[in-house]
Amino acid sequence: MKTLKKTVTVLSALAIAGGLLAGCGAKETAGGTEGEKKAEGKKYTFRLADTHPADYPTVIGDKKFAELVNERTNGRIKIDVFPGAQLGEEKAVLEQVQLGAIEFTRVSSGPLGEFSKGFGVFSLPYVFDSDQHLWKFLESEAGNKMLDSLEGAKMKGLAYYSSGARSFYSRKPIASLADLKGQKIRVIQNKINIDLVAALGGSATPMPYGEVFSSLQTGVIDAAENNFPSYQSSNHFEVAKNMILDGHQRVPEVLLISQTAWNKLGEEDRKILKQAALDSVKTQREAWDKYEKEAEAKVRAAGATITEVKDLKPWQDAVKPVIEKYRADYKEALDAIDAARK
Template sequence: MSKRLLVALMILALAGTLVAGCGGKKDAKPGEQKAAPKLTFRLAETHPPEHPTAQTDKEFAKLVSERSQGRIKIDVFAGAQLGEEKAAIEQVQLGAIEFTRVSSGPLAEFNKQLGVFSLPYIFNSDDHMWKYLNGPGGEKLLKGIESSKFIGLAYYTGGSRNFYAKKPITKLEDLKGMKIRVIQNKINMDMVQALGASATPMPWGEVFSGLQTGVIDAAENNWPSFLSSNHYQVAKYWISDAHQRVPEVLMMSKVAWDKLSDDDKKLIKQAAADSVKIQRELWAKSEKEAEAKVRAAGVTVVDVKDLKPWQDAVKPVIDKYGTEYKETLAEIAAAGK
């Protein structure tokens, strides 16, 4: 083989190597994009798996999986497997966990205006609350946590909070002198005091024994929690006064959010919005079932027909904290008209 021919063959071989090294399919079209990456995320949930909100988390994850054709997977860890609420919030803020569902109460640390939901009797009804949450005011509150590295995706209902006791309660005056367990929150403590009772801060896990031993006379929460905690076994009197409606929030870490494509952000946001209807339906069903079960177990249930005396009693609380939430309270009041 001549030297000139050998050089020519080497040049042809090198050219073929360069073409192969350019990557892509032989028939790749100009501007063709690579397939979007597969993503696996975690969602921290403090409620047990059977809780309506934990069930909704799974429905949200299912919607995301279906709409991304299995490309985006969200594993739901219920029952505080990834830590209690405070720990979950901190991990989401750092990006160690991508999603969580929490009460809006603790989020007041990151957007003070979310603390407005702790104020008593600010919503006339569930419909009033949702009219506000679905409006510009509710959206503004969700947006307010973004500066703390959270993306608020949607609100979920937490139902209404009501009082239950070991002694009969049929009217406001019956609360007088009762030792009532409250969340360790200044507004809650002031509210109970204004209603004539003695506020007793206590961890949730100690409430059953507290009622059983007489350390406290009463507590307050929603129907599903009253049932699942077994408090109905030792507190046989319930009064539906709906003193608070504290919504819950489904949120994502901004650290993880900022890495998503615009299309994936839109997909997740829409799946979250669509999961709200599912959660509200599951919650309504759970409330009815819980009420029926505790009634069957011998709990006496009283509905407050006239809330005005209750509202008048807590007016000092509204006056005390109202200046902090003046604009938000005005927006809530407007939504109720």
């Protein structure tokens, strides 16, 4: 019996010593302990939905985000990207994200006004002077606060992506503000957009994006508005060959995660996802700048007439009543946008 007790004591001592030595070894190996924890943590396979085609800049950003998450979790968290509306159009996908059925999506900030009122500020015309001004706001405390505001709608904003500036294009010659007068212009179903077009002298015609080409072709509408890549990729330039670069709106894209998926993750994984999203922005913005230049070159080569606006003041003056109408609704954001201008 004494021999047995002695043997157990020796084995216990060896086990404790081995554990201490192992602990010392882990501390000495840079990142070893953290790497082991990540490798031993829960494994996840998530889905990320995007309505744009596989080569579109937002999808390039999505894929960079997924790649960074995969690398930083040693393959433990895998995010499969589904471009081309494979999982549904934006509105349907947003509903699935709220339910937790789809974990991630990239969506225009336009529809997000339905879920968090503050996002409506991006629909206001001419509130941003340039792309630099927009990004100074997006990267500010106010911009981050807007992302966090989506938590009330069972979603969490991770990062903003670029989508350039929106301008008008028409079947008819359009070289000045006066040329918009009386034109039937397609807009997103949004009160601010309807007011914007009315203030510029046009007749707002809300309709789904998929109907715009045929409506321009048949004359149901005279004009529409969007950014260069959408103007080119939708082939709208074939039936509306006149574009005026007034840049009335800068509506960023947003990379989102379902609150349900976010709640499943530990603090370390949340940090990894958030940082990966922010780090993917550089890739997305570079892809956007390249894509935008290529789209402009293609529509010019195809014979579209592109007119620069040398003086935006008449346009800005025309929409002042629209800004004032909604100022109380977006006062905090508008103040932050003004601060970002300085």
